[in-house]
Amino acid sequence: MQTDIAVTGKNAQKQDREYLMSTLIGVRVYLGQKKIGRLSDMMIIETGKLPEVKNLIITRPFGDPALLVPWDRVKTLEPGRCEIDLAELKKYETAPPEDAILLFDHILNKKVLDMEDAEVEIVYDIHLINRNGRLYVTEVDTSRSARLRRLGLGFLSGILYPQEDPKDTGVISWMYIQPLPPQISSFRGDVKLNILKDKLADIHPVDLADILEELDHDQRVMVFASLEHEQASDTLEEIEPQVQRDIISSLTTEQVGRLLNDMTPGQAADILSVLPSSEAHEILEALNKDNAKKIQAIIGKQEEKVIHYTTQKILKFLPETTVGYIENDYPRHARGKDVIMYIYVAEKDDTLLGVIDLKELLQADDQALLKDIMIENVISLSTESTLKEASQVFARYDFRALPVIDDKNHLAGVIPYRDVMNLTHHFVE
The missing domain is CATH 3.10.580.10 (CBS-domain)
Incomplete structure (x- = not known):
């Protein structure tokens, strides 16, 4: 992939131009021959399968307000330089809308669920393409090479990973992922990218458990809440004890009871055994009486008969x-x-x-x-x-x-x- 070719906003050639966001963030921005700031982010909008970059966010020195520059006012954008064409700066001194999706702030370094192999990954880079004068996001990059680029050590990629499988690129098409709805932010706890909800049902509970174990608390709660009841019950069985406690803490006693009633007594007892005794007792009260009796016998170790399992x-x-x-x-x-x-x-x-x-x-x-x-x-x-x-x-x-x-x-x-x-x-x- 060519990542060091000039990309023009207003006068694009017919040939597609591809590049990486990691090579563009932080580049100097010029108005004519005068340097006015640095490119700090890009604002996108959803336009069908691929998002389109509509604005560049330019930060300025000496406390001057940032600029929100439309893509059609960008003359040249390349890894070493960005040149814009504005009649007056003050008109563009405005913040992005509250529901805007920003590539650097909201997407980079955030977790993404891969639809194909259901693994949690981190977005280290973003692939873009200039096609017919419009700038689109095509892929997110979760590869080890992308991670090195984010650390400014891209030159080490060929040395550290010379035998990297070319099929295992870590590049995921944007068509397989989607930003969450408005009110996303750069703060920890928001799920910035996710697979389409109707695809969650295709993930095996064991794989989904691995995913939830990698997410932080708020992300787990959001993803777990979107699961169908039966899948949620199956997934909870597969999760490690510490994460089980974390998820159960976010649910009501009645919700936990419904999940455990769908499990075998042994599975339910295994989950309740990791909780404080007061919480376990409260949940037992919400269970089917026959199930609760079997589970209590297992947890209390009063008997070790298989009939309880x-x-x-x-x-x-x-x-x-x-x-x-x-x-x-x-x-x-x-x-x-x-x-x-x-x-x-x-x-x-x-x-x-x-x-x-x-x-x-x-x-x-x-x-x-x-x-x-x-x-x-x-x-x-x-x-x-x-x-x-x-x-x-x-x-x-x-x-x-x-x-x-x-x-x-x-x-x-x-x-x-x-x-x-x-x-x-x-x-x-």
Whole structure:
């Protein structure tokens, strides 16, 4: 990319001119042969897919008011020099509107969510292009090279990162991101750039948890509040304890209760265990009574029975069910379930007959009956099994979930792997 070519505002050539904002901020601004200040920022407006630069902000020495100069009054803009054409300066001594978006003040050094790989990045530079005399923002640059440029050490890029993957440029098209609505500011706490809200639902809860962990408090609250209820619940499970506390502190007791009621008792207990006991008790009061009893038993370590960790949100079908019935509408069957990688085959009275791995289901004939492809010798836990016993079974067989049965072989529930092996509050030696 050419970054050191002169870019003209009024008399642009037909050829597109590209450059980096880092090479322009701070350049001297001239009115004729007289230096009047330095370029400190650019004001943009949304014009379709790409924002357009409408004004340059020029700071002046000796306490003189800053200038808001329209782009069509810029004669030349290049890395070493900016030349403007104004009849009188006083007319342009005005501040940007309150709802203006400023590239340097509002965008540079701010966090952005990458739509493609859902990673939090920092905007270190901005790519612009002069096309037919109009100046557009095309991309934000989150690369390591851009970071060096911001530090004035761009010459080290080729030395420090000589083998940098050319596909991993860290450049994100502006079409994938959008500034937040008016009232944005340069102060910490505002989310300056974000992916479109309808794209948040495409991000896996684990990736979204990573994103939230990188944001500051106000940013987390803003992004978390925009999530659908089910996704918010799933994401909260994946977040590290310190950030869980931070997010929960921003929610009402009723909101937290609704989120925890959608989790398995083990997951909910894992979250409540990181809170002060007074807060945890208040939230427990807002939960479903049966859930609260199980969660309280886990947190208080009064018992270590796996029955307190079980979930009923599983895929359970009668033995005469066909494979096609499940496959053809799997998304609906799996919606809202905690365990979706196994199909449990049971009689109407919940007597467990067998289990089918999802992979085996997908490989079976559509007309096959579940009773004909299920594994009858089911590895299971009893309602009296302890967490220690469960952890040993998980470690031995490497299952992702285990059914829990009573003394009559009735399916009492299923316990997910993570609710035993990944919890921090139980005692498993």
